[in-house]
Amino acid sequence: SQQGEEDPQALSIQEGENATMNCSYKTSINNLQWYRQNSGRGLVHLILIRSNEREKHSGRLRVTLDTSKKSSSLLITASRAADTASYFCASKGGKLIFGQGTELSVKP
Amino acid sequence: GAVVSQHPSRVICKSGTSVKIECRSLDFQATTMFWYRQFPKQSLMLMATSNEGSKATYEQGVEKDKFLINHASLTLSTLTVTSAHPEDSSFYICSARDHTGPGPYEQYFGPGTRLTVT
Numbered sequence: 001s002q003q004g005e006e007d008p009q010a011l012s013i014q015e016g017e018n019a020t021m022n023c024s025y026k027t028s029i030n031n032l033q034w035y036r037q038n039s040g041r042g043l044v045h046l047i048l049i050r051s052n053e054r055e056k057h058s059g060r061l062r063v064t065l066d067t068s069k070k071s072s073s074l075l076i077t078a079s080r081a082a083d084t085a086s087y088f089c090a091s092k093g094g095k096l097i098f099g100q101g102t103e104l105s106v107k108p
Numbered sequence: 109g110a111v112v113s114q115h116p117s118r119v120i121c122k123s124g125t126s127v128k129i130e131c132r133s134l135d136f137q138a139t140t141m142f143w144y145r146q147f148p149k150q151s152l153m154l155m156a157t158s159n160e161g162s163k164a165t166y167e168q169g170v171e172k173d174k175f176l177i178n179h180a181s182l183t184l185s186t187l188t189v190t191s192a193h194p195e196d197s198s199f200y201i202c203s204a205r206d207h208t209g210p211g212p213y214e215q216y217f218g219p220g221t222r223l224t225v226t
Contacts, residue, residue: 035217042201042219043152088151095142096203096215098152 006089006099014107019076021102023089024069030092032065034074037086037101046074046087081108110136112204114218122226126190129221131202137182138204142215143175146199158185192225199223 006023013019025032031050035043049056049065049072056063062075072089088101111134121127131141139160144152156166156177164177174196176188185204189196199222203215 040199040220040222043203043217045214045217048214095154095157097154098144100151103149 006087006102008102009100010103010105012105012107013079015079015081017079017106019079019083019104019106021074021087021089021104022071023073023099024071025089025091025097025099026070027091029067032063032072033090033092033096034061034063034072035088035090035098037088039086043088076104079104079106081106110134110204110206110214110216112202112216112218114200114202114221116221117219118222118224120224120226121192123193124191126188127192127223129187129189129200129202129223131185131187131204131218133183133204133206133216136204136206136216138185139182139207140205141179141185142203142205143177143185143187144201144203146201146220148199152201155187189223192223194225197223197225 031048033048034046036046037043047058047063049063060077065072083106086101086103089099090096113132115130119127141158143155146152154167155170156164158164158177158179160179160182166172179185199220201220203217205215
């Protein structure tokens, strides 16, 4: 069964704007990871945040984790058309379970 | 980073036939591999966890006799879709867990295999 729920399911923004995606999960986790998937392609690992971390940065990506609310957010700053993709959170207890994903469209 | 390959990348088969998909970890040994399937516009659903040298653990609702998984070596797991039906058409993605080092043990994903059953 799916572990995570993401919102929004779809997000359309203009290039240069920031994009925020949220993810909620159900059970205790060791860490939470965010992945990106271009249409019909494999997954690209973006960032991992451990359960004892609250915030993590990597380039234009900022991830937060609130274990009390069982939620995480992914912020992409200064978005580019090339950021257009589906983004998934995946939480790891013993195995990696994926959320529904957010389909991000960045218009030039 | 570690590389996981899948073969074939695309396969079309007729109803009733079987098709085998290979998943290989190219530069690390993976005692554990995972198989996911993904329908269009949907998320990845974990099908089974494959451990080298032992039987796979299937998720609830996944037919083990239909989706045969073999993990005979530390670098290779195979998924065989037996007696394929059009509803088995999907994108199948494997991942492999690298157990070296202190952790966390990251999973690396293959590029996926698009199966179309006609």
